[in-house]
Amino acid sequence: MSALFLEGSPKTPHVNFDPETGLLELKGRSIPENSIDFYKPLIDWLDKYGRSPRPKTALHVQLEYFNTSSSKCILDLFKKLEGVRATGNEVTVLWHYEADDEDMLEAGEDYAGIINIPFKMIQIEEVDGNKS
Amino acid sequence: MLERIHDLYDELERQRVMLSFKGSLSPDLVTALLGAVERKMDVLEPDPRTRKRVFNVVMECLQNLYHHNANLRVTNGNAETTMDPHGVVMIAHLDDGYQVLTGNFMAGSDVETLKIHLDRINALPPEQLREFYRETLADGTFTKNGGGGLGMIDIARKSGGKLEYGFVPYDKDNAFFSLNVNVTT
Numbered sequence: 001m002s003a004l005f006l007e008g009s010p011k012t013p014h015v016n017f018d019p020e021t022g023l024l025e026l027k028g029r030s031i032p033e034n035s036i037d038f039y040k041p042l043i044d045w046l047d048k049y050g051r052s053p054r055p056k057t058a059l060h061v062q063l064e065y066f067n068t069s070s071s072k073c074i075l076d077l078f079k080k081l082e083g084v085r086a087t088g089n090e091v092t093v094l095w096h097y098e099a100d101d102e103d104m105l106e107a108g109e110d111y112a113g114i115i116n117i118p119f120k121m122i123q124i125e126e127v128d129g130n131k132s
Numbered sequence: 133m134l135e136r137i138h139d140l141y142d143e144l145e146r147q148r149v150m151l152s153f154k155g156s157l158s159p160d161l162v163t164a165l166l167g168a169v170e171r172k173m174d175v176l177e178p179d180p181r182t183r184k185r186v187f188n189v190v191m192e193c194l195q196n197l198y199h200h201n202a203n204l205r206v207t208n209g210n211a212e213t214t215m216d217p218h219g220v221v222m223i224a225h226l227d228d229g230y231q232v233l234t235g236n237f238m239a240g241s242d243v244e245t246l247k248i249h250l251d252r253i254n255a256l257p258p259e260q261l262r263e264f265y266r267e268t269l270a271d272g273t274f275t276k277n278g279g280g281g282l283g284m285i286d287i288a289r290k291s292g293g294k295l296e297y298g299f300v301p302y303d304k305d306n307a308f309f310s311l312n313v314n315v316t317t
Contacts, residue, residue, distance in 0.1 A: 010163055031166075031191055033159045033198055065184070067191055068282035071269055100180045103188075103290065106262070114270045 004045045022054030027062040030070040039073035046080035062096035078115040156216040185290045204237040229316035
């Protein structure tokens with residue numbers, strides 16, 4: 001299967017899902033009016049990836065902003081990865097947040113409390129966003 | 133008319149309005165308004181956490197305005213259907229924070245549900261509000277825009293205060309909904 005690459009925009013994140021390395025990235029901003037349209041290809045890709053995943057998968061989430069319309073879609077991504085983990089593979093979510101952004105840390109903790117995947121909280125200096 | 137423009141300008145200055153808009157909204161316009169707020173906040177607000185919270189609240193309020201809209205405008209008592217969602221937004225800089233005001237017509241049949249939701253949110257202390265957010269996030273249901281009822285909870289969490297709201301009944305099908313969110317520094 002091929003990699004999924006999407007350039008970031010002022011309202012949508014940069015996406016780089018690599019099936020060869022098991023390294024998945026979601027970075028920037030996720031604030032579109034309709035998140036379901038944006039996330040559908042990502043969820044479909046993970047569905048496919050889940051059939052023959054790498055033994056180790058790491059999803060890096062490094063968001064500066066995300067809206068509530070994206071929240072449930074992001075949860076759906078994690079649920080797909082929960083499925084990958086359930087079949088005996090190693091899966092980690094690396095949740096990056098800016099040092100001053102306690103709210104983003106809390107958001108990561110909220111997901112970690114719902115999803116059965118180990119989360120690593122990683123403090124960073126500043127997210128490289130796409131200002132509108 | 134020329135004087136009224138000056139009066140309007142004066143009034144907006146007195147209320148320390150950073151941005152105000154009334155009219156039809158498109159996704160591009162929402163992006164532009166958010167961009168304007170972000171640039172303004174970069175200049176006005178030294179605390180990055182407050183900057184982010186204000187941006188978040190404005191974003192959710194504008195998207196609520198966009199999604200839960202009766203597409204109606206009323207001029208001199210005459211209602212007219214609009215192509216795009218229609219409403220009003222005003223963001224003011226106060227001594228102790230920021231004020232985000234929005235207003236739009238919505239379906240009268242949704243008023244009671246929204247009122248119950250807002251009252252429930254306003255009754256919860258921060259820790260329970262977070263719990264309510266988690267439960268709503270985890271429950272697996274989607275609304276048509278994907279938010280699944282998280283918007284107002286998130287606005288309340290980011291505001292740290294109570295959501296002030298009002299409904300003005302317009303006709304048998306529609307009501308005007310006003311929301312005032314304060315983000316205190």
